[in-house]
Amino acid sequence: MINEIIEKFKELYQQEPTVVRSPGRVNLIGEHTDYNDGFVLPAAIDKEIYFAIAPNGQEICRVHAFNESQSDTFKLEKHIEPSAGGWVNYIKGVVAQFIKANYEIGGFDLVFGGNVPIGAGLSSSAAVECGLAFGLNHIFNLGVEKFELVKMAQKAEHEYAGVKCGIMDQFASMFGKEGHVVKLDCRSLEYTYYSSDLEGYRIVLCDTQVKHSLASSEYNTRRQECEAGVALLQKHYPQVQSLRDVTIGMLEQHQADFEPVIYKRCKYVVSENNRVEEACQHLQEGNLKAFGENMYASHAGLQHDYEVSCPELDFLVDQTRNDESVLGARMMGGGFGGCTINIVKLDELENFSGRIEAAYQQQFGRKPQIYVAQIVDGSSLVEPGKV
Numbered sequence: 486m487i488n489e490i491i492e493k494f495k496e497l498y499q500q501e502p503t504v505v506r507s508p509g510r511v512n513l514i515g516e517h518t519d520y521n522d523g524f525v526l527p528a529a530i531d532k533e534i535y536f537a538i539a540p541n542g543q544e545i546c547r548v549h550a551f552n553e554s555q556s557d558t559f560k561l562e563k564h565i566e567p568s569a570g571g572w573v574n575y576i577k578g579v580v581a582q583f584i585k586a587n588y589e590i591g592g593f594d595l596v597f598g599g600n601v602p603i604g605a606g607l608s609s610s611a612a613v614e615c616g617l618a619f620g621l622n623h624i625f626n627l628g629v630e631k632f633e634l635v636k637m638a639q640k641a642e643h644e645y646a647g648v649k650c651g652i653m654d655q656f657a658s659m660f661g662k663e664g665h666v667v668k669l670d671c672r673s674l675e676y677t678y679y680s681s682d683l684e685g686y687r688i689v690l691c692d693t694q695v696k697h698s699l700a701s702s703e704y705n706t707r708r709q710e711c712e713a714g715v716a717l718l719q720k721h722y723p724q725v726q727s728l729r730d731v732t733i734g735m736l737e738q739h740q741a742d743f744e745p746v747i748y749k750r751c752k753y754v755v756s757e758n759n760r761v762e763e764a765c766q767h768l769q770e771g772n773l774k775a776f777g778e779n780m781y782a783s784h785a786g787l788q789h790d791y792e793v794s795c796p797e798l799d800f801l802v803d804q805t806r807n808d809e810s811v812l813g814a815r816m817m818g819g820g821f822g823g824c825t826i827n828i829v830k831l832d833e834l835e836n837f838s839g840r841i842e843a844a845y846q847q848q849f850g851r852k853p854q855i856y857v858a859q860i861v862d863g864s865s866l867v868e869p870g871k872v
């Protein structure tokens with residue numbers, strides 16, 4: 486596809502582009518912890534968005550979305566008005582961040598597209614935002630640090646897509662490392678890479694193909710519920726800044742003050758944060774079985790306490806519970822659809838896929854999409870010779 490994108494660029498704009506790739510991500514554990522200043526354990530995967538991009542010497546941005554076969558043009562101006570919806574807002578959102586931060590960018594031509602499934606919880610939007618930020622930084626020679634680009638990409642999502650996301654997806658897309666998962670402390674932004682060699686196991690994604698229209702509004706609601714929990718706890722513990730600073734003991738002591746829903750949300754986040762720490766310990770010790778148990782516990786919390794799962798996700802996780810080839814499974818990402826992530830024995834991959842497909846087909850009348858994820862580097866230039 487990368488070659489087709491380059492050809493399309495040449496056909497539309499009659500010049501040679503710079504080429505950038507930017508990956509989607511998985512998250513092994515640590516869901517809805519990022520915006521609570523907690524820990525996450527993502528990795529960049531071989532589902533990617535490609536960008537062919539070059540300055541055009543004008544004050545306009547000409548953009549073509551390859552997968553949608555749609556083009557759009559907008560002016561480079563102080564305030565870039567968001568569109569009513571659609572892919573162009575991700576582009577506008579990133580450009581707006583460069584302008585707001587007073588970086589000297591000019592107009593550009595762009596063709597982008599790729600194979601990150603949209604709405605599958607693999608962060609296609611973060612891949613678009615990060616790849617474009619990376620590309621603009623390169624073609625206009627701005628020298629912006631990668632962390633700064635990550636924050637700009639996150640702001641684009643907040644302001645132009647309306648999702649008050651945490652930093653995990655953009656971080657993973659930019660800082661991914663081949664053959665590694667990365668534990669990120671979302672407060673200090675310190676990070677540690679761990680080998681993703683799972684000794685005879687692989688990361689398998691089962692896509693429900695469900696895309697819930699309520700996903701982004703419910704996401705923002707969860708965030709507000711966490712903030713409500715923090716406000717309540719601050720009355721007793723003024724030092725608490727986020728759920729990261731809270732223990733289960735603190736919650737239990739003041740349970741009577743909480744509305745039951747807020748209590749459940751906080752309990753989930755505090756427990757999940759502890760689980761990431763535990764799971765990383767297990768990973769370091771090579772105890773994949775215990776790691777898998779952390780994943781099932783994560784799913785239970787997301788299903789019952791955080792209430793961001795859906796029947797299709799629960800079904801796929803339940804199918805794996807008595808399957809000896811699976812160490813752990815859980816829903817992944819924001820929820821309400823998208824994928825489950827599974828740790829599956831390498832020499833059982835085909836049998837596993839066959840069983841899951843048949844069961845899902847029987848239950849819901851359609852097939853899930855199944856991918857074995859390879860772990861790759863974060864956003865980077867594609868050298869001309871390597872296309």
Ligand code: GAF
Pocket residue numbers: 515516517518519520608650651652653654818819820
């Ligand atoms: C979405 C968000 F974009 C992330 O920031 C994160 O909160 C995730 O949901 C849930 O862990 O992918």
